[in-house]
Amino acid sequence: MFSKIDLKSDRFVVVFINDILIYSLDEYEHAEHLRIMLQTLRDNKCEFWLREVGFLGHIVLTNGIQVDPSKIFAVVN
Known part of the structure; x- marks a missing residue:
């Protein structure tokens, strides 16, 4: 799983061990970033x-x- 996330990490994601931080400029951009990441992550482990x-x-x-x-x-x- 982390290898898939690492491919995206130069854009809007910071990954450190078990923590993943998604950052964005506004709510609309954040919703799009979340959509992209949720294709990889399990939603029951997300906040x-x-x-x-x-x-x-x-x-x-x-x-x-x-x-x-x-x-x-x-x-x-």
Whole structure:
């Protein structure tokens, strides 16, 4: 499965081990990107239309990226 995804990864997909992040400029483009990827993925393992997502120790939001507070708790305290 990952070899099929890797072929697309230079366009709108970031793949890291078991996590796949699909990014787009707007909702219409995102719907098209999802359609393309769902031809490969199992829908029961997917989450859709998230306003924020944890990815590689960060929280990705619609307006930016921040460090996941749970990842730096020990350092801060």
